[in-house]
Amino acid sequence: MKKRVELLAPAGNLEKLKMAVQYGADAVYLAGKLFGLRTASDNFGFDEMKEGVSYAHEHGKKAYLTMNIIAHNQNVSQVVPFLEEAVQTGIDGVIVSDPGIFQIIREAQPDLPIHISTQTSTANYRTVEFWHRLGAKRIVLARELSLEEIREISEKMPDAELEVFIHGAMCISYSGRCLLSNYMAGRDANQGDCAHPCRWRYHLVEEKRPGQYYPIEEDSSGTFVFNSKDLCLLPHLPELIQSGVTSLKIEGRVKSSFYVATVVKAYREAIDAFYEGRFQDVEQWMEEVRKVSNRSFTTGFFFGKPGPEAHNYNTSSYIRNYDFIGLVTGYDEEAGRLIVEQRNHFRSGETIEILPPEGSFTQLTLKELYDEEGNRIESAPHPQMKVLLAGIPPFPVNSILRRRTITGNTGKTAESGL
Numbered sequence: 001m002k003k004r005v006e007l008l009a010p011a012g013n014l015e016k017l018k019m020a021v022q023y024g025a026d027a028v029y030l031a032g033k034l035f036g037l038r039t040a041s042d043n044f045g046f047d048e049m050k051e052g053v054s055y056a057h058e059h060g061k062k063a064y065l066t067m068n069i070i071a072h073n074q075n076v077s078q079v080v081p082f083l084e085e086a087v088q089t090g091i092d093g094v095i096v097s098d099p100g101i102f103q104i105i106r107e108a109q110p111d112l113p114i115h116i117s118t119q120t121s122t123a124n125y126r127t128v129e130f131w132h133r134l135g136a137k138r139i140v141l142a143r144e145l146s147l148e149e150i151r152e153i154s155e156k157m158p159d160a161e162l163e164v165f166i167h168g169a170m171c172i173s174y175s176g177r178c179l180l181s182n183y184m185a186g187r188d189a190n191q192g193d194c195a196h197p198c199r200w201r202y203h204l205v206e207e208k209r210p211g212q213y214y215p216i217e218e219d220s221s222g223t224f225v226f227n228s229k230d231l232c233l234l235p236h237l238p239e240l241i242q243s244g245v246t247s248l249k250i251e252g253r254v255k256s257s258f259y260v261a262t263v264v265k266a267y268r269e270a271i272d273a274f275y276e277g278r279f280q281d282v283e284q285w286m287e288e289v290r291k292v293s294n295r296s297f298t299t300g301f302f303f304g305k306p307g308p309e310a311h312n313y314n315t316s317s318y319i320r321n322y323d324f325i326g327l328v329t330g331y332d333e334e335a336g337r338l339i340v341e342q343r344n345h346f347r348s349g350e351t352i353e354i355l356p357p358e359g360s361f362t363q364l365t366l367k368e369l370y371d372e373e374g375n376r377i378e379s380a381p382h383p384q385m386k387v388l389l390a391g392i393p394p395f396p397v398n399s400i401l402r403r404r405t406i407t408g409n410t411g412k413t414a415e416s417g418l
């Protein structure tokens with residue numbers, strides 16, 4: 001029987017790695033200080049990498065290292081020394097896109113599993129065969145594939161591990177094959193430094209009338225012609241799992257711990273429900289993924305080439321219905337108080353939800369708040385301050401406190417689909 005599908009989550013830093021593991025990921029992917037396509041995420045030094053990989057292994061999970069930049073000459077000599085240290089941390093594999101880096105790794109660490117990044121835009125079974133014959137263990141398929149194409153590749157290449165993206169931001173181009181950011185901001189998307197100009201607002205200018213901006217508008221908000229909605233394949237997990245893929249990947253190493261935990265937990269529960277024959281009531285999981293920032297959802301290329309419905313023409317801001325307000329760090333048994341690290345301002349009297357790593361969330365009203373010295377407070381004045389909550393039962397460490405966004409505000413655009 002085929003192994004259960006892997007749920008693979010982003011780990012932008014150590015905290016996010018631990019949250020992903022606790023909330024149900026089977027594996028995480030992370031970047032070191034070199035070669036990973038994410039300059040905006042914190043990324044891991046080797047000591048942290050070792051701690052993160054050990055944490056994953058202690059919980060029976062895997063950790064893969066991304067090395068998927070488009071490499072230039074100056075990068076070549078850095079590969080082996082970087083890799084030697086990375087291997088010492090116990091990583092379970094590396095994700096690469098550059099054939100030169102692939103070759104160097106095969107020569108230097110022949111036993112290290114290599115995954116071929118989505119940056120290679122692998123979109124047919126012969127390309128999968130090409131990488132598989134060269135010794136790649138897994139191929140991350142291009143995001144621009146339909147279910148039918150994924151099925152066909154899986155049938156024709158049963159021995160190759162296939163990985164597909166199931167959730168997160170999308171590029172307007174084939175992933176990574178975009179020079180907008182280089183051209184407009186001098187920042188290289190293929191080196192992990194995308195400025196996201198695909199989300200910017202555009203006007204029309206006639207060349208002899210500089211400074212006269214003609215609006216191109218869907219409505220008064222403007223027009224965001226390149227602004228893709230976020231991918232969400234949660235309702236289609238059964239078809240995807242039955243297609244024979246090995247791993248389901250969530251995008252977003254620069255997203256928050258709150259985002260990672262919430263999305264991972266929703267997919268974990270949905271995948272488990274599928275294997276237990278109770279994949280119904282998809283809305284319960286969709287409701288959860290809607291509670292973290294998103295640009296509303298699309299199925300991308302899953303059912304064929306997407307039309308205008310896959311884009312958000314009204315705004316490039318996120319929809320954000322809930323705020324991450326705190327993280328449970330312990331419980332004071334003697335005083336009967338839940339210990340929380342504040343992440344966003346909250347005060348007594350507010351209705352909040354507490355989401356533990358396992359089980360459903362609890363809604364409750366905050367009663368008495370105390371600081372670490374035992375003084376009663378109405379709210380915590382400093383970010384990251386420890387706050388003790390009276391009258392609330394114990395919850396596991398790293399349970400999330402969230403609150404419906406008061407103003408219904410939206411976040412600023414910040415992330416890409418690389």
Ligand code: SF4
Nearest residue numbers: 171172178194198416
């Ligand atoms: S997010 Fe993707 S499509 Fe948008 S500018 Fe960056 S690389 Fe290009």
